[in-house]
Amino acid sequence: MRYLSLPLILAATLILPLSASASGTYCVAVRGNGEYAAGHWGGMAKLIEEKGMPQTMMGGSSASISIFLMNGVAQNPSLKGASEEEKKRKAALLVKSIPAFLQRMAERDGILSLYAAMVGAAGNVNFNKDFVGSLKTLSYESYKAMEAAQQNPGDGTRNSAHFLTKFLPMLNPEMRAGLSDPRTFEVARTRLLESTAVFGAYKVDGDAHMFYRPGIVDFRYTALIMGTLADFYAGAGGEETNRKLDDFLTRCADSEKGKDWSAGACDKMFSSAVDSYLAGKSDIRSFPNKAAFENVGQAKGVESFVSTSTMQGESMERFKKLRSSYSSFDQSRVTQEHANFSVDYNKDLRFSYMGKSESLRQIEGGLGKRYPRDEKSSKFQSLGDVPWITAIAASAGEPGLTNFQPLLQLPNNDPEAARRLVFAELQRSPGQRWKSLQKDSEAKVINMGGWSDLHPTMALRAHPGCEKKEIVYLNRVGGETCFGQMLFVRVTGAQEQVPFWKDLCAKGNSYDWRQDPGFSVAKSSPWNRLYHSGNSSSSYNKAVHEADTVLCTEWDSLGSPFSGKPGTTIWNHFTHAYRSNLVTRAERGAEREVRPGCSSPLDRKSSAGETEEDAVDSAR
Numbered sequence: 001m002r003y004l005s006l007p008l009i010l011a012a013t014l015i016l017p018l019s020a021s022a023s024g025t026y027c028v029a030v031r032g033n034g035e036y037a038a039g040h041w042g043g044m045a046k047l048i049e050e051k052g053m054p055q056t057m058m059g060g061s062s063a064s065i066s067i068f069l070m071n072g073v074a075q076n077p078s079l080k081g082a083s084e085e086e087k088k089r090k091a092a093l094l095v096k097s098i099p100a101f102l103q104r105m106a107e108r109d110g111i112l113s114l115y116a117a118m119v120g121a122a123g124n125v126n127f128n129k130d131f132v133g134s135l136k137t138l139s140y141e142s143y144k145a146m147e148a149a150q151q152n153p154g155d156g157t158r159n160s161a162h163f164l165t166k167f168l169p170m171l172n173p174e175m176r177a178g179l180s181d182p183r184t185f186e187v188a189r190t191r192l193l194e195s196t197a198v199f200g201a202y203k204v205d206g207d208a209h210m211f212y213r214p215g216i217v218d219f220r221y222t223a224l225i226m227g228t229l230a231d232f233y234a235g236a237g238g239e240e241t242n243r244k245l246d247d248f249l250t251r252c253a254d255s256e257k258g259k260d261w262s263a264g265a266c267d268k269m270f271s272s273a274v275d276s277y278l279a280g281k282s283d284i285r286s287f288p289n290k291a292a293f294e295n296v297g298q299a300k301g302v303e304s305f306v307s308t309s310t311m312q313g314e315s316m317e318r319f320k321k322l323r324s325s326y327s328s329f330d331q332s333r334v335t336q337e338h339a340n341f342s343v344d345y346n347k348d349l350r351f352s353y354m355g356k357s358e359s360l361r362q363i364e365g366g367l368g369k370r371y372p373r374d375e376k377s378s379k380f381q382s383l384g385d386v387p388w389i390t391a392i393a394a395s396a397g398e399p400g401l402t403n404f405q406p407l408l409q410l411p412n413n414d415p416e417a418a419r420r421l422v423f424a425e426l427q428r429s430p431g432q433r434w435k436s437l438q439k440d441s442e443a444k445v446i447n448m449g450g451w452s453d454l455h456p457t458m459a460l461r462a463h464p465g466c467e468k469k470e471i472v473y474l475n476r477v478g479g480e481t482c483f484g485q486m487l488f489v490r491v492t493g494a495q496e497q498v499p500f501w502k503d504l505c506a507k508g509n510s511y512d513w514r515q516d517p518g519f520s521v522a523k524s525s526p527w528n529r530l531y532h533s534g535n536s537s538s539s540y541n542k543a544v545h546e547a548d549t550v551l552c553t554e555w556d557s558l559g560s561p562f563s564g565k566p567g568t569t570i571w572n573h574f575t576h577a578y579r580s581n582l583v584t585r586a587e588r589g590a591e592r593e594v595r596p597g598c599s600s601p602l603d604r605k606s607s608a609g610e611t612e613e614d615a616v617d618s619a620r
Contacts (some may be wrong), residue, residue: 027466029457029473029547032395033307034060034202038570039555040503041098042577043474048187049092049257050582053302055469057352058460060307060450064395067227068306068388069098072291074301080244094233096261096578097205097270099570101229104274114533130326135193140185140612146178167174169284169390170221172213172402176430192216198400202483204490205502208339209383210324210399211319211491219328219397220408220434223389224284224422227292230388234301236288237277240506242358244273260575285423292389293415303465305355305363306391309380309452310445315348319404320440323552333493341494343448344376345526349492350381351452353446354391357384359463375529376539377458383445385412389422398449399487408434448491451484455543472582475548478509478597479533480540487528497525509533510596536601545602550588552598553580 014395028047040063047054053074057067073094081086127414146168168432169177175195178188195216234240252266261267281287281540297304311319322341325333343349354359360382367377390408397405410418425433453459457473460466482505489493489501499518500507513519522528530539543551555576583593588603 012482018584024053025471026051026054026472027056027460027463028058029052029460029471029475029543030057030063030066031454031473031475032059032060033476033555034061034062035561036555036558036573037062038099038475038561039067039553039574039577040474042068043262043551043553043580044070044572045092045095045574046578046580046582047472048095048472051472055468056303056305056460056463056473058305058307058456059464060395060453060456060475061398062396062450063454064306064392064450066304067306068226068230068392070095070234071301071304072233075234076245078249079234082336084523086253088312089257090249091252093249096256097572098229099574100267100270101232101274101568104271105228105278115194118348120142127365131450132193132196135189135196136602138183138189140179141257143179143185147176149250158276170217170523172214172216172218173430173433173568174403174500180430181329187329187331187533199492202398202400203479204399204483204486207400209326209334211341211404212323212590215397215400215402219393219400219402220389220422221426222396223292223392224289226291226392227388228284228287228293228454230290232274233275234291236290241273241277242463243269246275247587247614248273248451260578261571265434282601285426290415292392293387293410293469294387294420295356295385295412296391297359297385303356303359305456306395306450306460307351307353307453307456308383308391308395308450309448309554310352310383311348311448312350312352312445313344313348315343316443316446319343319446320443322602323403323405323441324429340493343491345492350445351376351379352381352383353459354383354386354394357382360384360466363459367459370462371542373457374458374539374542376453376543377462378461383407386410387412387415387418390420394447395450397447398451402449404446404448406438406440407445407447409437409439449483451487454481454484455540457543457546458539462580470524470548472549472551473544474551474577475544475547475597476555476556477552477595478556481510481533482509485527485531488531493527494525494527496521498522498527501527516592533596536605541600541602544600546595546605550583550593550598551577551580552595553577 026047028044033039044066053070057069057070073091076091076094078090078399172180175188175192178184179189181188192421194207194209197217198210204210210453231237232241239247248266248269251269256262256266294300296306301536319341322338326338353363355379364380364382367374367380371377386407387410390410394407421437425437454471455475457471458536460471485504489498489504495501499521500513500516504511507513510533513522513532516522522532528535528538532538533540535541539552553576555573558576559565561568561570561573582597585603587593587597589606593599594604
């Protein structure tokens with residue numbers, strides 16, 4: 001096993017039928033986990049090795065990226081025609097290879113080294129020191145020189161002028177627009193430094209402008225980068241690449257079963273396949289660019305659904321005006337109203353899902369029938385068919401990483417047209433990029449990121465295709481993330497309703513707030529009904545209970561891959577999840593597993609003969 005310094009920002013695809021790659025015996029809910037996304041891959045490798053490819057997957061935040069990659073893996077040509085046992089071993093090995101792909105990608109030049117620099121994947125980039133230091137000394141003249149150098153993407157010397165040059169392709173174009181104008185340069189640089197200070201920290205309290213500030217990374221561009229991985233695994237890399245990848249799978253699938261990843265001959269064979277795929281590519285447009293423009297839920301690989309949060313109505317109109325004044329880079333137009341903004345919870349906030357429209361319609365109906373009194377289920381909204389680039393940019397782009405913004409407005413079921421529109425935007429100046437595809441005047445909702453539903457098991461259970469199948473929840477110990485809870489309180493303006501909201505992180509995700517003096521007020525709040533682990537009938541506890549099996553990880557105990565500390569690399573996160581335990585409903589009911597996140601109070605109540613509806617009534 002190799003241990004690499006490979007911190008991932010998020011957090012850091014084709015035409016084969018579902019039956020070619022997936023046994024379809026179970027469905028998976030994936031908990032978003034930010035930069036800990038390698039835990040998804042380790043967990044999925046374990047599940048696939050034991051159960052085969054899942055039929056359906058659902059999740060939000062960084063889970064949107066992981067589901068996207070699983071969809072690519074499921075379409076790999078080497079799985080077609082293989083026996084079910086062969087598919088398990090080969091597909092699991094493909095998932096295990098994802099960190100190795102990122103490492104190899106980091107060692108390449110051109111657009112690949114730019115990506116590597118952005119995620120610190122090469123292991124020799126101190127993000128905070130180098131990036132912040134470069135910003136503090138950056139002048140307008142030096143920035144313009146870097147922009148000019150970027151006009152020659154094939155020039156291998158373009159990164160030598162300034163460290164920040166490496167980041168330009170992925171730097172948010174709104175920020176770049178401010179840096180490109182001498183009148184707004186200083187404000188833009190200050191905002192970029194603010195974004196860097198909170199980048200990956202998932203901080204809510206004290207960040208007054210997190211809803212408006214663009215953030216460092218362009219998540220639309222990030223979706224394209226992740227598309228290069230999905231295309232490789234889906235078999236879009238060409239004849240030589242597919243031949244080498246098939247040879248790797250044929251020779252190594254059996255020997256690597258039960259292992260996380262091994263150095264040696266198999267690693268070299270895989271690297272050869274990646275090298276074949278990356279050869280001669282120095283710009284994102286030189287990749288196949290297929291997967292990112294296919295629709296979510298098209299069932300070419302794994303049936304997929306991606307969650308996010310949205311605002312609409314009067315709240316959306318107020319926000320548009322506030323964001324417009326903030327985007328002017330005129331600090332005199334930024335007022336206390338920006339910091340005080342909140343969404344009308346009852347009227348304008350929705351937990352939204354992207355995927356096949358007809359399936360989402362069925363899920364919405366199923367939620368109403370199965371969970372008529374569940375708070376989260378009552379906020380369900382279908383966004384219907386969208387390309388993967390739209391879903392990833394929306395779900396993975398969360399406050400602190402990017403701002404609230406309209407969804408990308410791209411044609412559905414026409415990948416070529418969507419690709420042409422996106423690549424046309426990449427040719428525009430930063431000040432104009434994406435504006436024609438994200439018009440406020442045409443927006444029906446404003447996206448707020450995938451933090452809202454990190455436990456979508458009930459939506460899976462409401463899906464006719466998963467209703468009677470095993471649902472596995474890839475989760476971690478602990479209750480709802482404190483970031484999501486705090487963000488919900490702030491977004492909905494519920495600070496007075498939840499007076500202890502600033503202490504949610506300090507007390508821990510699993511803390512039972514019923515003994516706190518402030519709980520008498522918070523008891524009637526949506527927060528208590530949605531996320532409170534101390535409320536047995538909260539949407540979170542119901543969701544854990546609905547899972548037949550929980551892959552119980554402790555990835556939070558490892559620490560962030562951003563930290564650079566021993567034992568926190570992407571490989572550590574992968575291996576930890578791969579070696580974590582699967583906990584059955586029977587084990588939870590028998591109290592052999594009682595930790596929040598890996599079990600629910602409803603598991604014990606059910607085993608004692610109390611129904612879920614009884615628990616709901618007793619909690620009211």
